[in-house]
Amino acid sequence: MKSLYELPAFVVSRKIKEQEITAEEYISIIIERIKKVDDKINSFISHNFESALIRSRAIDKKIKEGINTGLLAGIPVGIKDNISVKGLKNTCASRMLAEYVSPYNATVVSKIEEQGGIIIGKLNMDEFGMGTTSEYSSHGPVRNPWNLDYVAGGSSGGSAAAVASSQIPLSLGSDTGGSIRCPSSFCSVIGIKPTYGSVSRNGLISYSNSLEQIGPIARTIYDLVPLLNTISGDDPKDNTTVHKKYEYQTNNVDNILKKKYRIGVLNELIDDSETEVGKNTRKKVKQLENYGCEVEDTRIPLSNYALASYYVIATAEASSNLSRYDNLRYGYEGSPEGYEWNSYFSESRSKFGDEVKLRILLGSYVLSAGYYGKYYAKAQKIRSMIKREFDILFNKYDILLLPTMPVLPFKLGEKTLQPIEHYNLDVYTILANLAGIPAISIPGGLSEKGFPIGVQLIANAFNEQKLIDAGVLLENVDGFETWIPKI
């Protein structure tokens, strides 16, 4: 019989609501699990155990009194450490914000609490979200639960690893160029980057505003959907949110099959991947074809320019966003008395890690007067044209299919010294960020040596339902929610 911590959140939440178990019992089990396992994985930066227990008792009381407790009643949710939770440290895995305590809740956190969810702690990540492995963290690297010597992916590595290792059933990550989908693929969980503007970014510490989105990570599509429904929707504190609330559903297979989805397969990108990644991705294509989906090969002609465009825009926005860290308004203990402004500013900013410094330098360079037209303006033009290419493809297809990552998880430390090698890993995930469209990573199988492989599905803006439907089909045939690493 499965332990409570292994069960999907929607099953446990039902048990809590039907008073089969109490929320307090469940949270206590989750806390024990985290204490037992996380020393090996390093997925948490800070814990919120005491408040979580207090909140669980309040939820039990509400249930006993017959008061509605919401979609996530009694369910613990981990939050990436760049999303603000009132009263908790919000370090962004950076020494620069090591002592910073958030004075307010991000909108997504308030929404989770309104639905009865319980914030259990803050999760490890690459510093300010800048990385693809979760190794660039002042808190140390996140380890992959499938093999502790390997990277968990990033930047939301803690969010994916904590869910994969059954410490928590649900977490939030943020995705600027694949930061939810990459670790989801490397850890064999489901992660979705919603359409730009469908989830509030209020309270997310900005790295690249025009590219990033908050999104959920779960072990099963049936847990992912309630959390996505909880966090999505209009927010007056974020002017980029759309004035419409989308409600997503986990439809049954028969109803999904009636929709006769047309799938465009990005064949060139599958061919460019490692052999086992390509092989598994083709298996997924076959599975969808067997379900009666129409499948056809296609391509995105401008994808060759996507990586350069993405990194020009992301570093430009990062250099602007991170200029606010001067250790006056937020920061660490350190008296500025006696310093001259420029030297104090420079010294404070030496707390940034090397990768963050590199991206600030690059961003400032591409925005400088002499190079603005050469880099930034051209990158934005190409971005618009890539979006237009997607519009054309979505006239023909409902969903595009490709691998999430071109490679299998690799050993810790293997790629940290080579920036280009590192940036090239993002080549399949950045497309959806440049176009502002939704994309999901779904577990696609395990390699011969037992490493997870993710398959990525992309849909047109506000068509998350199509991705969820495809997720239901693939989960139904594979039962990937039962693939759990032994730890």
Next chain:
Amino acid sequence: MAKGIDIIKLCNMTKLEIPEQNIPEISRKVEEVLLMFDKLDEFTTEDSTVPSIEDLKFEMAFENLRDDEPRPTVESSEGPQLKFKLKNIKDGFILGPRI
């Protein structure tokens, strides 16, 4: 184009302190990435199936702009709850360096 960047000047502009012994390595990394950015120079509109950016039409129908409905100011209702725990305070003032 990417060769010979004055990395020290760039560090001064961005207010980043980088130890002298790390300058060669960071210069190498910056140049390597800028070389990748130079890929953008190869771009021509012939690479794409879509019309050039100048020919793109706006898809939004401007007569459908949403109504300008006044809403309560966020700051007025939530401002007093925000209490920043600032570091480096003296006699009620935030300490800062000399300008």
